[in-house]
Amino acid sequence: MENLVMVLPVVGKGFLGVFIVTGIIIAGVMLLNRVAK
Amino acid sequence: MSVLYENVFAVTWQQLVMWSIGGLLIYLAIKKKMEPTLLLPMGFGTLLVNLPDSGAKGVIDYLFAVGIEGNELMPLILFIGIGAMIDFEPLLVNPKLMIFGAAAQFGIFFTLCLATLFGFSLQDAASVAIIGAADGPTSIFVANTLKSQYTAAIMVAAYSYMALVPIVQPPIIKLCTTKKERLIRMDNSSKKVSRTTKILFPILVTLLVGLTASEAVALIGFLMFGNLIRECGVLDSLSETAQKVLANLVTIFLGITISARMTAEEFLRVETLLILGLGLIAFIFDTFGGIMLAKFMNLFLKKKINPMIGAAGISAFPMSARVVQQMGYEEDKQNFLIMHAAGVNVSGQIASVVAGGLILALVR
Numbered sequence: 001m002e003n004l005v006m007v008l009p010v011v012g013k014g015f016l017g018v019f020i021v022t023g024i025i026i027a028g029v030m031l032l033n034r035v036a037k
Numbered sequence: 038m039s040v041l042y043e044n045v046f047a048v049t050w051q052q053l054v055m056w057s058i059g060g061l062l063i064y065l066a067i068k069k070k071m072e073p074t075l076l077l078p079m080g081f082g083t084l085l086v087n088l089p090d091s092g093a094k095g096v097i098d099y100l101f102a103v104g105i106e107g108n109e110l111m112p113l114i115l116f117i118g119i120g121a122m123i124d125f126e127p128l129l130v131n132p133k134l135m136i137f138g139a140a141a142q143f144g145i146f147f148t149l150c151l152a153t154l155f156g157f158s159l160q161d162a163a164s165v166a167i168i169g170a171a172d173g174p175t176s177i178f179v180a181n182t183l184k185s186q187y188t189a190a191i192m193v194a195a196y197s198y199m200a201l202v203p204i205v206q207p208p209i210i211k212l213c214t215t216k217k218e219r220l221i222r223m224d225n226s227s228k229k230v231s232r233t234t235k236i237l238f239p240i241l242v243t244l245l246v247g248l249t250a251s252e253a254v255a256l257i258g259f260l261m262f263g264n265l266i267r268e269c270g271v272l273d274s275l276s277e278t279a280q281k282v283l284a285n286l287v288t289i290f291l292g293i294t295i296s297a298r299m300t301a302e303e304f305l306r307v308e309t310l311l312i313l314g315l316g317l318i319a320f321i322f323d324t325f326g327g328i329m330l331a332k333f334m335n336l337f338l339k340k341k342i343n344p345m346i347g348a349a350g351i352s353a354f355p356m357s358a359r360v361v362q363q364m365g366y367e368e369d370k371q372n373f374l375i376m377h378a379a380g381v382n383v384s385g386q387i388a389s390v391v392a393g394g395l396i397l398a399l400v401r
Binding site (some may be wrong): 003004005006007008010011013014015017018020021022023024025026028029030032033036037 | 128129132133135138139140143144145146149150153154155159160163191199229230233234237238241245246250384386387388391392393395399400
């Protein structure tokens, strides 16, 4: 159980981090599509 | 003359079991055509390293030390070939699809929690969980960087389940979606992206991921390098070499090198069965995560998304996209989901690498 308590912040930050980085890439690609026609 | 038979009597029952496992991998590769490029060399390598006083162990251990243990060279070079094979255009036409690639990494993090409950250390739990990345090089890279003692079991699980995607995913997709949802049609755009976009995309992704998840730079960098070779238009022979000769050459060495960890002592443990089970759970919850995000988004969208495309966010390219297309086609012969599914599928490749990099940053 202590292991789970230790791992939950890692899981939370990791999964959220994937979405944040993905969101940044999506924004970057949308900008790229506008600029590089 | 005893030199001729002393090794016969030195064979242990554990080695016999490993011969069966090696034989099974070879059978699955040849007869069932399950990821033969990896399972066959792994299966044969298993035989080589489980012979008493095996003379092959030294060279395979050397290949492991140089190609994987030291600096993860082999999976990274393989990623150049994989990057050269991927066409990111379906994603570039509709970049918002990438969100499903992110959601489909849910299985990695769910399995990380589950693995710690089963008593794995954080590093080993993360190495097991990364099976959910559904990507061989990423799994090898993360497991080896975290110095996991279960690399072989993780590899067998990762490549076996990647090959089993057409069997694992459909029941989960059917369980998580209604018939009405599976019938949702999605418009196919005839939009194209410019050559400039295709050239700048790998550079942009490398820089963005490099700045936000620096542990993933090696993986994403080599993947995108391969893609840039493909898209630049001036390196056709290098692109072809990367896609075929380089990828095949490294795959041959990678498969047989992984078998360095397929000795009876390292593989025949209770944890191996647990890892095989957890790996399956990772794949199941990856599929679940992608579908659930699509269903959640449909609560707010006027133009609904077919939630099956969320399942294609698993990085098993291109099988997962084909599974979704096939399932959509079976429900409605006029519903062509392949472009959307392919876009989500390739985005899963990027998202899985990002997930791997973040796990390394948080766990190491």
